[in-house]
Amino acid sequence: MLNEKQYFPELLNCKICPRNCSSNRYSGKLGFCKSGSDSGVVSVCIHKGEEPVISGQKGICNVFFGHCNMQCVYCQNFQISNNNNNLIFLSFANVIEKIIEIIKSGVNSVGFVSPSHFIPQMKYIINELGNKGFKPIFIYNSNAYDSVVQLKSLENYIDIYLPDFKYFDNKLAEKYSDTKNYFELATLAIKEMYRQKGSSLVINDEGVAESGLIIRHLVLPDNTENSIKLLEFIAENISRKVSISLMSQYFPCNKSSYYFEINRKLLKQEYEKVINTLEKLEFNKGWIQNLNSSENYLPNFIEANPFKKKKLSF
Numbered sequence: 527m528l529n530e531k532q533y534f535p536e537l538l539n540c541k542i543c544p545r546n547c548s549s550n551r552y553s554g555k556l557g558f559c560k561s562g563s564d565s566g567v568v569s570v571c572i573h574k575g576e577e578p579v580i581s582g583q584k585g586i587c588n589v590f591f592g593h594c595n596m597q598c599v600y601c602q603n604f605q606i607s608n609n610n611n612n613l614i615f616l617s618f619a620n621v622i623e624k625i626i627e628i629i630k631s632g633v634n635s636v637g638f639v640s641p642s643h644f645i646p647q648m649k650y651i652i653n654e655l656g657n658k659g660f661k662p663i664f665i666y667n668s669n670a671y672d673s674v675v676q677l678k679s680l681e682n683y684i685d686i687y688l689p690d691f692k693y694f695d696n697k698l699a700e701k702y703s704d705t706k707n708y709f710e711l712a713t714l715a716i717k718e719m720y721r722q723k724g725s726s727l728v729i730n731d732e733g734v735a736e737s738g739l740i741i742r743h744l745v746l747p748d749n750t751e752n753s754i755k756l757l758e759f760i761a762e763n764i765s766r767k768v769s770i771s772l773m774s775q776y777f778p779c780n781k782s783s784y785y786f787e788i789n790r791k792l793l794k795q796e797y798e799k800v801i802n803t804l805e806k807l808e809f810n811k812g813w814i815q816n817l818n819s820s821e822n823y824l825p826n827f828i829e830a831n832p833f834k835k836k837k838l839s840f
């Protein structure tokens with residue numbers, strides 16, 4: 527029987543993410559992410575729409591954390607990521623029970639989605655699964671706005687890092703995601719992930735990744751320069767051998783209608799320009815998402831399975 531009143535001392539003076547709010551998450555005065563000391567998990571479900579090596583044939587057990595340490599105006603998960611929304615969090619016991627149920631159905635990968643502000647809770651969940659004899663492949667799926675100190679503490683917990691490296695241009699990060707110094711901080715985080723995993727992606731006989739790093743990048747409408755400079759930076763400062771997952775699934779939702787330039791889907795010529803850069807830079811490992819997949823990725827967290835009926839493709 528799990529004790530629901532878990533005590534996480536790091537939350538008394540919270541520096542779990544680069545915002546360094548120093549807030550006491552056991553008090554009513556919360557920090558930027560408006561997150562407290564509960565599990566933080568709002569949904570646990572099978573998802574088949576990640577990169578082929580992540581989802582495999584059977585899908586991945588995704589564990590979605592609520593609220594976020596960034597606030598992207600175009601976030602597709604806005605139902606759960608908006609820090610002003612009152613969310614109902616699952617109990618730890620319920621989270622662990624749901625994960626085990628999915629693992630027993632034959633899914634052996636567990637992905638933590640938006641975990642950057644709930645790392646102590648995530649580690650607790652991983653430890654409890656281990657205590658019960660479950661050691662699936664653990665995937666850390668973040669916005670890359672991660673604390674290097676926290677990432678170092680994950681070295682023996684996480685098998686695959688799956689950061690979305692969003693911005694080269696800090697002005698865009700401030701404008702669209704209410705986040706300062708994104709590029710410098712995300713670079714430090716991704717360099718730490720790279721230090722831990724390097725550029726090789728270990729794939730098993732079933733075609734499922736077991737260890738490594740995949741850098742995602744979502745291309746935004748009207749902002750191809752941001753994507754091109756970011757890819758050039760990765761090639762020159764991290765590695766051309768790292769796996770890149772280029773995403774075209776942008777769909778104007780949440781508050782994107784306030785920004786006319788991103789209040790539309792990505793154009794074919796915009797996406798091709800970025801793909802050409804990827805090829806020119808000689809990245810040769812990774813995935814390019816189909817351009818027509820944008821609506822297929824919109825989840826609905828009111829459903830028990832937010833991705834039900836979605837046709838997903840990379």
Ligand code: SF4
Nearest residue numbers: 540543547557559643
């Ligand atoms: S996790 Fe939340 S409270 Fe803690 S530093 Fe980050 S934004 Fe602030």
